Amino acid sequence: xxxxxxxxxxxxxxxxxxxxxxxxxxxxxxxxxxxxxxxxxxxxxxxxxxxxxxxxxxxxxxxxxxxxxxxxxxxxxxxxxxxxxxxxxxxxxxxxxxxxxxxxxxxxxxxxxxxxxxxxxxxxxxxxxxxxxxxxxxxxxxxxxxxxxxxxxxxxxxxxxxxxxxxxxxxxxxxxxxxxxxxxxxxxxxxxxxxxxxxxxxxxxxxxxxxxxxxxxxxxxxxxxxxxxxxxxxx
Amino acid sequence: xxxxxxxxxxxxxxxxxxxxxxxxxxxxxxxxxxxxxxxxxxxxxxxxxxxxxxxxxxxxxxxxxxxxxxxxxxxxxxxxxxxxxxxxxxxxxxxxxxxxxxxxxxxxxx
Numbered sequence: 001x002x003x004x005x006x007x008x009x010x011x012x013x014x015x016x017x018x019x020x021x022x023x024x025x026x027x028x029x030x031x032x033x034x035x036x037x038x039x040x041x042x043x044x045x046x047x048x049x050x051x052x053x054x055x056x057x058x059x060x061x062x063x064x065x066x067x068x069x070x071x072x073x074x075x076x077x078x079x080x081x082x083x084x085x086x087x088x089x090x091x092x093x094x095x096x097x098x099x100x101x102x103x104x105x106x107x108x109x110x111x112x113x114x115x116x117x118x119x120x121x122x123x124x125x126x127x128x129x130x131x132x133x134x135x136x137x138x139x140x141x142x143x144x145x146x147x148x149x150x151x152x153x154x155x156x157x158x159x160x161x162x163x164x165x166x167x168x169x170x171x172x173x174x175x176x177x178x179x180x181x182x183x184x185x186x187x188x189x190x191x192x193x194x195x196x197x198x199x200x201x202x203x204x205x206x207x208x209x210x211x212x213x214x215x216x217x218x219x220x221x222x223x224x225x226x227x228x229x230x231x232x233x234x235x
Numbered sequence: 236x237x238x239x240x241x242x243x244x245x246x247x248x249x250x251x252x253x254x255x256x257x258x259x260x261x262x263x264x265x266x267x268x269x270x271x272x273x274x275x276x277x278x279x280x281x282x283x284x285x286x287x288x289x290x291x292x293x294x295x296x297x298x299x300x301x302x303x304x305x306x307x308x309x310x311x312x313x314x315x316x317x318x319x320x321x322x323x324x325x326x327x328x329x330x331x332x333x334x335x336x337x338x339x340x341x342x343x344x345x
Contacts, residue, residue: 013306020307028308039312050319054326061330064337071270089267096263100256103298104249212300219298223291229263230287234270235280 038213042220045173049224052166053231059158068154070233074138088233091134092225095174098127099222102181102215109211114191117211121185124218128178135171139164166228173221184214255297262290 010019010029021027028036060067071084078086105120142163146153149161187193188211196205266286269279296302301309 017306017310020305027311029305031304031308036308039308043312043315046316047319050316050322054319054322057323058326058330058333061327062333062337064334064341064343071273085267085270089263092263092267093260096256096259099259099294099298100252103252103255107247107249107252110246216299219294222298223294226287226290226294230266230283234266234283 032209034209034213035216038216042216045220045224049166049169049227052162052169053227056162056166056232059162060156063156063158065156067156068152068159070235073142073154074233085233087134087138088229091131091138092229094127094131094134095222095225098124098131099219101127102218106212106215109188109208112194112208114188114194117208118185118189121181121188121211121214125178125181125185128174128181128218128221132171132174132178135167135174139167163232166232170221170224170228173224177218177221180214180217184210251297255293259290259293262286262293266290 010016010023020029023029031039072082074088075082075084076086077083101120102124105117105124108116108120147160147163149164151157152160187197187206188208190197192199193206193208193210198204199206263286266283269282269286274282295313301313
């Protein structure tokens, strides 16, 4: 199927858009249906997170009470000194590192390097699990300090609801990503894509492209965090 | 069937990913420093947005391979989210109205 798809590519640039979209059967010429569907899913997920961040913006702009200063709320006491936002910074670096290992896993996948691909995917999953663990720590700390979805000791009550909603939904995405990574890493490790073993649900042979599709989802989770970090923690 | 060919657009050296990874670290550190040094006002907001957009661009273009996709896919995926900006404009206006009525009827800090 891929060979047929790749031979269908027409002119490039702006003429290519016209040619691709007005052509028969498929608009995305050299992209498999799996990759196109993941992209379209991610587009819909973009709108979900956009709505969360927008409602956060609306709540923060329309409240008459002062918004809690995230720099102080998320500070940690290290060695007797208050370090602002340090946990969030570490979480950001952990997630970026996981994206780096994932990008390399995709590359080794296309080279057919089974061991390196599986190892890098497991490293990515480990970084992801670390991130979720740190988020659980952050939630525990805030809940112990009295932050609730309806009230908090620092200022505007909407702070709690937007915080739990946005980071909770993102954390859920990371958790699902870790599970997704572990499932695909197992298949890669077992050599399913070399031996042509058929999938449990689909009964069809897979190939290393699934590593890239998993990667798209994982990078998206990192991408969303970039926006949450900027708008919720830094703004 | 067994051996996977490398699609031409995927034949990048690992070094490319390491360089982008390094840049993402630099950009993230910079955004953290914006907060650490308590930059305020327009300087803070402009820096936060610039660093955010550069990071997002690197992730989408290189890590998600968007730079090597055909324009038909790039436009289909990257243009629709821009419409969110219209939604932002609507909600900014709505928030200002809500804030105004709250101040008018309840006063500050009520």
